[in-house]
Amino acid sequence: GAVVSQHPSRVICKSGTSVKIECRSLDFQATTMFWYRQFPKKSLMLMATSNEGSKATYEQGVEKDKFLINHASLTLSTLTVTSAHPEDSSFYICSARAISGAPYEQYFGPGTRLTVT
């Protein structure tokens, strides 16, 4: 149980286009989903916290207009990178916290590798 999927696993897009990444909890309902970004050989940095039915809370320095987060249902959150540029190339990882689970339990997706050319 407690599986989180991400789609796509890899995406290459051209500069200036937008890319949508999906994060789904497959066998549980998630009140909260977190989006992290990881540069090559670097640590994971929290970008935003997404609660179902409400606006995401962005971390300092993260442009909310560039990284649009939508958490429309208890099993799906999406991250849209708008007008992508090469510097947005990164590994994006989501995690989900179950409604019925302990607050500390987060289940991570496998990640999405974004390359902007």
Place this chain on the structure above:
Amino acid sequence: AQKVTQAQTEISVVEKEDVTLDCVYETRDTTYYLFWYKQPPSGELVFLIRRNSFDEQNEISGRYSWNFQKSTSSFNFTITASQVVDSAVYFCALSRMGNAGNMLTFGGGTRLMVKP
């Protein structure tokens, strides 16, 4: 503010050697959780352990053991008799207790290379 420091960015050992990955944390909270995750080359994070700040007992799971010392704000991870499959990046992380602020603060990671 919370901070996690993994001073060792890369460690290289030969198979069967023991290796300890250091983790030092900073928090103003009196209660918190500490975690270790493994990230193999595939990129997916693998949960290894969670420890709450109330429990300073050391833990052993097979070849893995963890040493939590609140007095020095450290949560070190030891792999005994390392194997090539242990090669990965290991992250130490910290989160608050309670329903608010469950986001994880990660350390910079330690890349472990185990050579045959």
